[in-house]
Amino acid sequence: MMEPRITIITLGVSDLERAVKFYRDGLGWPLSQASAGDIAFFNLVSGIVMALYPRPLLARDACLEDNGGFGGITLAQNVESEEEVETFLSDAVRAGGRIIKPPSRTEWGGYSGYFADPDGHPWEIAYAPFFTLENGVLVLPE
């Protein structure tokens, strides 16, 4: 059976150069040498790869219609404190992102905010005091 595993998350982008600039130069993420032509790859420390690929080509590759907008998927990074939520959201803005939800206390007892990358992909930066991070890795109870 298919393992509970994601190996790659691909974000469709309208301007690959701008997107690479945001993640590589703005956030300082390491662009992989496997990047070539229309596709950019980043090895994430979480053990998965993030790819950037032109959105029309991504839709075509998946045989999907694309009317733009939100697709019901969010990405999150859990961090160690409320201060980190604020710092990382500010870093994202400096890198060319925009805040879509300013950091605030959440219904579930944490503290979080959202930024959008240059293509509008939503990232939550969250501090969840009752979740344990082990070297940055979130491992929930079995």
Next chain:
Amino acid sequence: MMEPRITIITLGVSDLERAVKFYRDGLGWPLSQASAGDIAFFNLVSGIVMALYPRPLLARDACLEDNGGFGGITLAQNVESEEEVETFLSDAVRAGGRIIKPPSRTEWGGYSGYFADPDGHPWEIAYAPFFTLENGVLVLPE
């Protein structure tokens, strides 16, 4: 600076029970005891957590409009062979997914197909002969 890390991917769903059934019962993925109320969590072996959450609440949480459809994000699992591509797509269909792209040879020299989960989230199952998997983990050259 913000690390190159994703800790949680959240998929918006229209029917939480159906979605949990697909991933837990259909694919056999381990539902975490941290799941409660409107949210279901799965610890993935890739070192991240996948969450399922009602799509309208997810859009509201991220302060985004949601017109439905594709959002320009795909999830992929790289596997070890062409046979595994076919097996895992069949498993996904048996679990309640549907094929959106039958397995076929790709422009980039691999073999892949896509299925959609019950909420339409696109998953690619891909065999990329020139990418190395180390215990299932895809690590691209730096």
